[in-house]
Amino acid sequence: MKGVKGQRLMLVLLLFPSAVFIILFTGLPFIFMLEKSLVATDYISTQFVGLKHYFDTFTDPDYLDVFVSSMIYAVTVCSVTTIVPLLFALLAYDCPKWVQSYAKFIFFVPSFTSGVIMTLIYRWIFQPRIGLITYLTGLVGIPPVMWMANRWTAIGGIAGMTISGIMGVPLLIYMSSILSINPELFDVARMDGATQFQIKTKIVLPLLGPSVLLVILITMMSGFFIMETILLMTGGGYDTQTFIFNIFDQGINQSKIGLASARSVIMFFVILTMVLVKRRLEKRGKE
Amino acid sequence: MKKTIVLLVVLLLVAGFAIGKGQAEGIEKTKIILVHGYADFYQPMMDQYEAENPQAELVWVPKGGGVVAVDALIAAREKPNVFMSTPGELGKFLLPGFAVELTDEYIEDIGDFKDGALDIYYREGQLLALPVLVSLNAFDINLTLAKEAGIAIPAEVPDAMTTDEFVEFSQAIKALGKEGVYGTAIWAGNRGSQQCNWHWLSAFGGKFYEAGDYSKTVLNSPESVKGLNYIKMLVEEGYAPPEAPVLDDDEGIAFWAAGKMGGLWARAGGWLTMIDNAVKQGMIEERFEHVFMTWPVGPGVEVNPLSYGGAAGMVIDSGDKETNILAAKLLDIMTGAAAQAKTIGPGAGYGTRKSIPALDINPDYDPGGKHYWRISELYDRAGGLDLGYSTTYMSAMGGEWLSVFQDFMTSKVSAEEALATFEEKFNKVLAGE
Numbered sequence: 170m171k172g173v174k175g176q177r178l179m180l181v182l183l184l185f186p187s188a189v190f191i192i193l194f195t196g197l198p199f200i201f202m203l204e205k206s207l208v209a210t211d212y213i214s215t216q217f218v219g220l221k222h223y224f225d226t227f228t229d230p231d232y233l234d235v236f237v238s239s240m241i242y243a244v245t246v247c248s249v250t251t252i253v254p255l256l257f258a259l260l261a262y263d264c265p266k267w268v269q270s271y272a273k274f275i276f277f278v279p280s281f282t283s284g285v286i287m288t289l290i291y292r293w294i295f296q297p298r299i300g301l302i303t304y305l306t307g308l309v310g311i312p313p314v315m316w317m318a319n320r321w322t323a324i325g326g327i328a329g330m331t332i333s334g335i336m337g338v339p340l341l342i343y344m345s346s347i348l349s350i351n352p353e354l355f356d357v358a359r360m361d362g363a364t365q366f367q368i369k370t371k372i373v374l375p376l377l378g379p380s381v382l383l384v385i386l387i388t389m390m391s392g393f394f395i396m397e398t399i400l401l402m403t404g405g406g407y408d409t410q411t412f413i414f415n416i417f418d419q420g421i422n423q424s425k426i427g428l429a430s431a432r433s434v435i436m437f438f439v440i441l442t443m444v445l446v447k448r449r450l451e452k453r454g455k456e
Numbered sequence: 457m458k459k460t461i462v463l464l465v466v467l468l469l470v471a472g473f474a475i476g477k478g479q480a481e482g483i484e485k486t487k488i489i490l491v492h493g494y495a496d497f498y499q500p501m502m503d504q505y506e507a508e509n510p511q512a513e514l515v516w517v518p519k520g521g522g523v524v525a526v527d528a529l530i531a532a533r534e535k536p537n538v539f540m541s542t543p544g545e546l547g548k549f550l551l552p553g554f555a556v557e558l559t560d561e562y563i564e565d566i567g568d569f570k571d572g573a574l575d576i577y578y579r580e581g582q583l584l585a586l587p588v589l590v591s592l593n594a595f596d597i598n599l600t601l602a603k604e605a606g607i608a609i610p611a612e613v614p615d616a617m618t619t620d621e622f623v624e625f626s627q628a629i630k631a632l633g634k635e636g637v638y639g640t641a642i643w644a645g646n647r648g649s650q651q652c653n654w655h656w657l658s659a660f661g662g663k664f665y666e667a668g669d670y671s672k673t674v675l676n677s678p679e680s681v682k683g684l685n686y687i688k689m690l691v692e693e694g695y696a697p698p699e700a701p702v703l704d705d706d707e708g709i710a711f712w713a714a715g716k717m718g719g720l721w722a723r724a725g726g727w728l729t730m731i732d733n734a735v736k737q738g739m740i741e742e743r744f745e746h747v748f749m750t751w752p753v754g755p756g757v758e759v760n761p762l763s764y765g766g767a768a769g770m771v772i773d774s775g776d777k778e779t780n781i782l783a784a785k786l787l788d789i790m791t792g793a794a795a796q797a798k799t800i801g802p803g804a805g806y807g808t809r810k811s812i813p814a815l816d817i818n819p820d821y822d823p824g825g826k827h828y829w830r831i832s833e834l835y836d837r838a839g840g841l842d843l844g845y846s847t848t849y850m851s852a853m854g855g856e857w858l859s860v861f862q863d864f865m866t867s868k869v870s871a872e873e874a875l876a877t878f879e880e881k882f883n884k885v886l887a888g889e
Contacts (some may be wrong), residue, residue: 404646
């Protein structure tokens with residue numbers, strides 16, 4: 170009993186610094202945000218408006234565009250950055266070490282580059298008159314296209330940039346998860362006559378389930394949080410805004426603190442729902 | 457041993473005295489919080505203020521983007537005392553009762569400001585801010601390109617071309633057949649420098665506001681429709697880069713510096729070094745000759761005002777008169793003649809005080825301040841484009857405009873529809889909805 174008490178005390182002591190940090194920098198701001206979402210304020214004058222900002226948000230047709238765009242970013246970024254690194258990890262984990270290291274390096278290189286610098290490079294790639302894509306498509310007689318002046322191509326391009334920037338993280342998660350699988354499982358499977366393909370699909374892939382769910386959650390959130398790329402590529406125009414860009418736009422550019430806070434609360438609940446779904450799926454997987 | 461003890465006692469006494477003195481000073485000092493974003497420029501003025509006002513403890517908070525720093529300080533119940541920024545960012549805070557009215561009691565030499573320089577800082581008859589400088593942008597004509605295209609600009613350069621003359625000018629430049637060279641540039645890729653595009657609406661008589669009434673916009677007018685359609689024509693006829701819907705202001709200005717624009721929105725001062733940079737990077741062999749005019753004017757329009765910006769400062773009411781007076785002393789130094797003289801010439805700004813010392817315009821890029829003074833003369837004759845620059849919702853305007861302008865430039869909506877949408881949306885913003 171004494172041992173358990175000691176362990177609990179140790180647990181509390183170890184968690185205390187993190188808990189203080191979370192309460193101060195996440196918990197309290199969240200409470201302030203809830204309060205601000207119920208008022209109309211520019212910080213100079215404040216008026217209680219109840220749920221008006223929530224009502225305005227759900228009846229604002231522009232916000233529907235933001236919602237749709239955010240979901241498209243999230244689904245696109247999530248599906249590509251979940252599946253491609255997964256396939257690559259499955260292909261590469263039994264390759265020689267140097268191949269694995271090289272693959273990780275290639276996937277991770279864009280993560281080392283500043284997002285702003287990457288975006289400027291992509292601006293040139295997508296530039297319709299002197300850009301790389303125009304040059305390449307011009308070789309086969311396709312006329313220049315203003316990629317960033319069309320909602321769908323702009324969202325595709327911005328999602329592509331985001332994908333290239335974060336692809337390395339899922340690969341690392343998958344690779345380290347595969348390394349943690351007991352190698353005896355593979356030996357037993359081989360003794361039973363399983364092919365390498367069967368080992369990958371019947372043993373490795375199912376055991377990667379929790380990692381896949383984690384990657385899905387992280388990458389979907391990355392889709393919601395695209396910010397500086399949109400600012401530099403479209404200025405937030407052509408219906409390319411994400412939840413987070415719209416919050417920035419309303420709160421900072423237009424000084425609508427209350428409305429921006431309400432939209433932050435809505436985004437919180439969207440993400441919370443995703444987390445709860447992930448937990449439910451994990452639980453079901455264990456059962 | 458005795459010596460050591462005596463030495464230690466002396467050291468303790470000195471340390472105690474120093475600590476005590478520091479505490480005493482800490483108690484007496486009044487904290488003055490200053491928010492601005494130009495550390496290098498304002499540092500000498502801050503040093504001067506601290507030296508002249510030992511009773512003040514000056515705390516500088518970097519401004520960062522927008523007015524977030526000021527908002528955050530107010531939210532934290534730590535209102536700043538002095539805020540220096542663009543008039544557009546100051547606008548939100550220029551409220552009687554929130555900002556200190558700058559009477560003679562606070563600022564000794566208000567009469568030193570030039571006529572009209574303070575006009576946009578009055579609210580309900582109260583002066584609530586002071587300008588540091590005004591920056592002016594005009595329409596810069598590339599004379600080298602014009603000569604190459606066979607267009608003679610008279611030695612006595614007129615103040616402006618007509619919109620028809622500008623079409624002829626652009627046609628001649630297009631006829632040169634030089635890749636990437638255009639009459640001008642239009643950009644809808646970002647919010648930056650949209651004044652450049654608004655000038656074309658102004659060219660036909662389009663206005664943002666009617667005679668100082670900032671409660672609603674009057675941009676939705678037949679004149680503005682003509683302006684928007686003129687813009688579209690410039691792009692469609694190949695007088696401006698075809699990628700206008702995605703081009704941003706930085707790219708457009710880079711094209712100007714590289715000598716690829718017949719005429720574009722530009723300013724004197726440090727901007728002219730961009731031309732030298734283009735030479736250094738091998739984009740052009742040598743500097744091109746150029747001259748500033750006001751923006752072209754359409755039929756029946758006499759003048760197209762210059763777009764202007766600048767920097768200004770205000771004192772936020774602390775609730776304590778003595779503290780406000782101490783803060784106003786800081787504003788007085790920050791907007792003083794000596795401070796203005798340091799930045800106006802090289803930085804393309806124009807002083808707002810009568811007593812500014814002689815200018816030191818960099819002879820390397822603007823010998824004799826030829827361009828600088830030309831723009832000043834143009835401003836004296838044409839005035840400034842009234843965009844409600846120091847009003848509360850100036851910063852919100854760019855966002856509302858960009859989306860309708862993009863829709864128009866990609867032919868999703870007509871000029872009439874774009875202007876009607878803008879009017880509806882922006883008037884809601886102006887009404888605080």
